[in-house]
Amino acid sequence: MKVYSAGEHLISEVVGYISELVPIHMDKAKNELSSIMAKYHVNRVEQNEVHPDLNEKINLFLTSKKLEGLSKNTLSSYNLELSIFADKVKKRTEDINSADIRVFLGQFNHLKMSSISRKLSVLKSFFSWLTAEELLQRDPTAKLKPPKLEKRLPKALSIEELEMLREACTTRRQRALIEVLYATGCRLSEVQQLNSKDIDFNTQSCNVVGKGNKEREVYFSFKAIYHLRKYLMNRLDSTDALFITERKPYRRLSKRGIQREIGIIAKNAGLEKHVSPHTLRHTFATLTLNNGADLVAIQHLLGHSDPSTTQGYAILSEERKKEQHKKYLIQ
Template identity: 65%
Template sequence: MFISAKKLDGLSSITLDNYLMELSMFADIVKKKAEDIATADVRMYLSQDGTLKMSTIRKKLSILKSFFSWLVSEEYIKREPTAKLKAPKDEYRLPKAPSIEELEILREACETIRQRAFLEVLYATGCRLSEVHGLNKADINQQNMSTLVIGKGDKQREVYFSIRAMYHLDKYLKERKDDCEVLMITERKPYRRFSKRGIQREIGIITQRAGLQDKVSPHVFKHTFATLTLNNGAELVSIQELLGHSSPDTTLKYAKITHERKREQHKRYLIQ
C-alpha cells in the first residue's frame, strides 16, 4: 500500500524498486510487526554492517523515515520509531571535473566516430547516463539542437546540444547502415540499444587512452558541464533547470569558481 501511494506521488519505477528492496531487507532482519518496532530496532538495523558508507546509511534511513511517517499519517501506527534518528553528515565529495585542457585531451583520444559522439553528447547536455541511454533518433530536434529527456521523478525537461556535439552526432548517424530507431546502438548485429555499462566502458577506454590520472565516467561529464558553465558566468537557476535538479542546493555543489574568476567578479561588480 505504501509503494502504491508513492507511485501516485509520481516517484519513478527505479525509486519504487529501491524502496521495495530496502523495506524487504528491513522486514527480513527486524522480523516485527510495524506497531512493535522501536527506535532501537531501526538503529540496530542501520549499524549492523560496519562497512556501509555514510551516504548509504542516509539513503536507508530516508526510506525508513518515509515509510514510518506514512504509517503514522495513515493511522496504522501511533508513533514514528525513526523520529529521533538524525541522518549522518553527508560525506559526499564531487568527483574532480576535467579541465578545459583535459577535455580536449579526451576528445583527441577518441578513436571512433561513435566514441566522439558519446563524449560530446554527454558533455554538451549535462545529462545523466540513464537520460541519454533512453534516447531515440526521432527525439532529436535538429532545428533547435535540443531534445527532451526524462529525469528523476519521471520529470521531463529540455536539454541542448552544442554545435560541436550536433556535428559529431550527425556524423555518427550518417555513418550507420541500420534501420534501428535507437540513438546509441551496439556495433554488431543484431543492432539494439547500447547498454549503460557499454557506454561506461567506451568512456573508460577513452580515458585510458588519454592517460588521465583521475577516473572519468559518464557521470563526470555532468560535473564538467556544470562546473565549466558556472565558471563561465551562467546563472545558477538556468543550470539547475538544465541539470534537472529540484533544489538549487544541489546545483550549488558545483559553484566552486576559480581564483581568476573570483578576481574578475570582484573587479567587475564591486562599487568603487
Template identity: 65%
Template sequence: MQAAGEHLLSQVTQSLLGICTGIDLEGIRSKLSEIISGYDIKRIETDQTHPDLQEKIDLYLSGKKLEGLSKVTLGGYKIHLRIFAEHMKKMVEDVTTADIRVYLGRYNNQKITTISTKLSVLKSFFGWLTAEDIIPRDPTARIKPPKKEKRLPKALSIEELEMLREACVNVRQRVLIEVLYATGCRLSEVHAINRSDIDYNTQSCRVIGKGNKEREVYFSFKALFHLKKYLFTRADSEPALIITERKPYRRLSQRGIQREIKIIAENAGLQKKVSPHTMRHTFATLTLNNGADLVAVQELLGHENPATTQIYASITAERKREQHKKHLVQ
C-alpha cells in the first residue's frame, strides 16, 4: 500500500487506541487497509494547498472570465483566493462558517476595507459554487460584512491642483495630471488608453472600466493642449498614450504612473498623500461643487451605484456654506 495510505492507517489506529479499550485493533487495521487499498490517497503537505480547493478556484475563475470580468478584477480575485487556499487545508465542502471567521480574524489588525474585500471575494466564490450546485451550502451566507469606516475622499482644493500643475518638470508629468483630472478616470483606465483612442473632434475617448464596461470620457482644453504638445515630441511607434522616457519605449506601467504622481506631489510640497485616485476624487468633488448634475457625474465616473457618487455630493461643506450665505433671506 502507498506511503500516504499507511500513514493515514497508522494515525487512525493510534487515535482509536487513545479513546477505545478492549477492541481488536489488528482486525480493524486489517479491514481499514482492505478499504483504503481501493483509493488513491495523497497526503497534503503543510506547504501545499488542497487540490480540491485549488480545482474549485480554477473552475470559479474560468466561470467568471466567461461572464466578462476584467483581467484586473480576475487578477485580484486570484490573489485573494490563493492566500485563502494556502491557509485552508480542506476540501471545499468541508469549509465551515467558523473556518472563514477564523481566517478573517487573522486580519483584525488591518483596515476594515481589507477585511471587507477578502470577505466579498469569498462570498462571490462560495456563492457561485453553491449556485452552480457544486457544493450544497454557502459557508459565507451567515457572515455579515463589517461596517465600513465613513471616511471622506481626500480631494485636492483648486489651489492644491494648481500647485501640482506648477510642480511638473516636464510635459509628460503635466499630461498625467491634466488627463487624470479632466477625465476622472481610474488608474487602470488611463494606463490602457492608446493614442488612437482619442477623438480630437469630440475631445473624448472611450475607456474600459470595472465589469468590462465601456464609457466615454472627456478632455479639457488644457488636457488636450498638453497632450498634443507631449505627442508632438515623440518619434516612437508605441501605441500607448503614456510611455516610458527611455528606450526601449513601452507603455508606462500603473506603478510608474503612481510613482510619477508621487514625485510631482513632493515637488509641490503638498503634505497630504496624492495618488492617481486622488485626482479622480478631485474631479468628482470640484465638478459637483461647481454645480454639475449628480447623475452626469455618476456616468462620467463609471459608477454603477448612484450611492457611490453620492459620497462626493455629501462632502461639499464649503459649497453648503456658500449656498446658505447666498440664498438665506436675511
C-alpha cells in the first residue's frame, strides 16, 4: 500500500479544487505542480496540533514585548494565556476570526468576568500588535468589547483595624513587614525584591522597580524605619534581601511567604475581612487621601501611569465629606 506524502496530499487537494472551477488535464497539472513542490518541504498540520504559524506569531509578540521592557510576570501571564488560546484554536493566525475568539471565551463560563476580561485583553494586545506590525491584515478582536465588570471599591483597613494588625504582630519581622507595606504603599513584588542596602536610613526612602520596569522613589514613616532597624539589627545572616526566611539556610522571603505572614497576623488580630499585602497598599492610598493628600502625589507614590487608577482610592469617609463641606462652602 502506497503511503502519500504531505506534498502529494496537497497537490491532489489543489488539483481537485481547480478542476471543479475550470476544465483541466488532471495528470498534467499534477506533474507540473509536483515539479514546483519539489523545491519546498511541506508538513501537514494535524487537527489536534497547534498550527506552527500561530506559535511563531506568539513568539514574535512575546519577544517584542520583552524588548519593550515588560516585566517577567506580565510576559509569563501573556505566554500562559496565549498558549491556552493556541491549544484551543488550532488555526493559521490569518484564518482566526471574531467567532473563533467568542467561542474560545465562551468555554470559561466558570470563571469570573474579570478573568475572562483579562483573557480578552491579552488577545487584543496580541492581535492589535500583529495588525500594527502588518503581519495581519485585520484585527479579529477589534469589534469585541470586554464584558462589563462589577465596580468594587478598593478594600482598605480603617485606622482601628490597622492598629489591631500592629498589636497582633509577634515577631520583629512581622511588625517591619506591616510598617513597610503600609508606609510605602508598595506592591508585594516591589517589597519582595528589596535588598537591605537599598534603604537610605538618612532620607528614610528607597527606590523600587515597579510595573513596566519603571523606577520610583518611595518613603518610610518613622515607625517603619524604627521597626525595620530593630529587625535588621537582630539578624545574624549575611543575606542581601531585606526580608528573609526565619530558618536556615536563610534566603529571600518569597512573595507567597510574605502573603502567608500577613494572613497569620490578620488571623491573630481577629479581623474578619481578607487582609493581604495589597490591602495595605489600598490602606495607604485611602487613608492618606482622606487625610488631605494631593491625588497627583499619591499617583506617583503608587507608581500609577493612569490617574484614573488612583482616582478609585479617593473615597471620602462621611466625616471627611462633612469637614470638606464646612471648610469650602461659600456662605
